Amino acid sequence: MSLTELIAGVESHEKTLTVFNADEETVAAVRERFHDRNLTVEHERTESGRPGGFAVLSKDTPEADDQFVTAASIDDILSQADPNDPEFEEGSYRPILDHLDETMFTSYDTGQMVAASREIEDRAWRLGKGQLHAGFQMLSILDDQMDVYKRLAEKERLDVHAYAYPDAEVPRHDTDLTIHVERSSEIETSWFVVYDGGGVDVNKCALLAEEREPRTFYGFWTYDPDTVDWIIDYLNTSYGLVESY
Structure with missing residues (x-):
């Protein structure tokens, strides 16, 4: 397997981010946040409407559909990261790499x-x-x-x-x-x-x-x-x- 084949393997496994108990404007913001990712954003509500403003990341596997990967608050998901110069100093970076591990x-x-x-x-x-x-x-x-x-x-x-x-x-x-x-x-x-x-x-x-x-x-x-x-x-x-x- 080559580096290119490894990328293709990740590309073939799309993930789903389900946004729970959020308004349409927030869902639209999440979709915009991940517009350049191989990721489907869906919107659902729990019967009680609680908890508010969270999202669940899942993926299909050979063992099961919609296998849970991680969950996060909408506030964390929508926080933006800015590029930084390489100062190698404490506090000089805001993360751009997020918890959507191995998402294309x-x-x-x-x-x-x-x-x-x-x-x-x-x-x-x-x-x-x-x-x-x-x-x-x-x-x-x-x-x-x-x-x-x-x-x-x-x-x-x-x-x-x-x-x-x-x-x-x-x-x-x-x-x-x-x-x-x-x-x-x-x-x-x-x-x-x-x-x-x-x-x-x-x-x-x-x-x-x-x-x-x-x-x-x-x-x-x-x-x-x-x-x-x-x-x-x-x-x-x-x-x-x-x-x-």
Whole structure:
């Protein structure tokens, strides 16, 4: 299985978000909030009308239809996240990655992808250990992000790997950053940031997407340890050409 096939597998499993006991304006706001996700939003009312303003996420599985995934208040769901610069400081981030784990997003632009990537990079920075793997598509794009990744690579117990197609010279640096130069169409079209949580399952996370239209990305994020481990194992075994400076 490839990265592209993994994305396709997630895409084929649509989830349902059922909004309970909310007015039509609120339901419309929830639909707008997730307009770029592979997600069906439905509206229902309980007989008592209580509790008010909550939503339940479910998915179909081979074992059962509408299997419960998680529940959340409408206020939490509608809270918006803003992109932030990579300051790696306490309180400098508002999360963009939500609890809709492994739900396909369908049309993220570069700004949204950067914001989501920063959240995973920030987690790796704060924990300061383990493996962080990031795919930049092109060496020229990696070059623009070298300040961020040199800072990450300065963490002594954090093993940082960058992957890119060779459209430019390999960026030079004096850190332990490992750059994998790959003439692969998969690397050329894939944007990913994967962190192994320093070996702790609860800290593992990944963002994986592919560019299907110019600078428009389709993919998912996940906190599932098995999925994160699979992606890292795949990268470690599939891509070995290294240029280090």
